[in-house]
Amino acid sequence: MGIVERKDRELHTKHAARAHGQRERILDAARRIVMREGLAALSMRKIADAIGYSPASLYLYFAGRDEIAEALGREGYAQLAAQLEPLALIDDARERLHALAHAYVAYGCDHPQTYELIFMAHKARPEHEGPAARRRRGALADVAGASEADAAPACGARLFAATLSALTPASGAPVDGSLLAQSLWATLHGVVMLTCARAGFQHTAPGPLIDATLDAWFGARRVAATLPTVRAPGVAS
Amino acid sequence: MGIVERKDRELHTKHAARAHGQRERILDAARRIVMREGLAALSMRKIADAIGYSPASLYLYFAGRDEIAEALGREGYAQLAAQLEPLALIDDARERLHALAHAYVAYGCDHPQTYELIFMAHKARPEHEGPAARRRRGALADVAGASEADAAPACGARLFAATLSALTPASGAPVDGSLLAQSLWATLHGVVMLTCARAGFQHTAPGPLIDATLDAWFGARRVAATLPTVRAPGVAS
DNA sequence: GTCTATAGTATGATAGAC
């Protein structure tokens, strides 16, 4: 190996490390903005101001706003997963499910901005794009854009599926575990959304709600197995 | 009653009717835009262009973009309620619940833009507001803003609560019907959201999912009442 | 009652100087 090659590699390494550090600084600033003002308020200018850069410089490290948001989304997903991971080791299946469900919802409610980031990194904004961006989009972005961002949330379903399948097999497969897993995930997602939006979830805390849901499914089966047929109490009138 | 008063009233009526018509035209255009491009893309300019007005004229009929979005949201809620109303009259409680749940989700999935409108008419956008608007906001809007828009979705919970309470009383009140109602609502909301976002709900149609959920709660109780304690299958590794 | 014109404020993105 000649001196030239060696020097070249050192340089590359240094360059890479430096670039990595700058990306981190940018992401840190972006994260702070999203936490304080929401994803919709994230803009290149605000990030640049926050770290004392000019907006133009950001484009040396990221292709644009969307790439930054995507990166934050991946981060957020990793954080959520890290929070759930130890709970997946709980021995008792039912206890485990409870723990996971509560942790999931707690995370979503405690970090609504991050949760938003995880699920909405795409689709979230009006366009505001220059003519050059539009030119590019025609060729590339529509095909490549969403696939990676969509991959992360899917893991949510898989996580619950694994736990749920442990709960159902003994019964002779009357219930599709995967369906239940998706149902549970939808429920938790819905609880997070509605709790954050305060949209008519008047005064019920998410915790008891989750307990009630899981109990209805698997718990305390004191509910009458035969259902009474009653008249509708005339809700919509 | 003098002639003057009479004439005055006629004039008022005509004026009111005309104003009403114009509001309708504006709302029609706004609705079309939201259906095609989503709530985030709704703007005064686009509405004005669509009906051949100048942006300034819209302010004669609406206080601003938010008021228009709110009006569309109320419309949408009324439409959803109208769709559910006849189903609330089904005699058999369980059949009724199934019908309501399916109809609710079907509406949300078939009209995602309207659904978005119903739930997100507030909070949806970056600010883009002039200095005058900001001045006003400080005093008034923060207090008065959300109360009316939030009132509508709350009815969702009440609707399901009434039906669910009809399903549970015979069992000696082991389950809080109101909690279950909220859980169901959250589930349905979650199914709509996740289905629309295609976020990992890979290939499952919403229909079977809802059936499975309701069955797990009330239906075919062939699931073993005693739960096996199994080891976690190591999901998060 | 409607429009033109405009103020004021954002945005993403890029070319080219240093």
Place this chain on the structure above:
DNA sequence: GTCTATCATACTATAGAC
């Protein structure tokens, strides 16, 4: 590698002419 300057675009909202 960073910045200045700028393009092109979008938005809400208002004043004042007609």
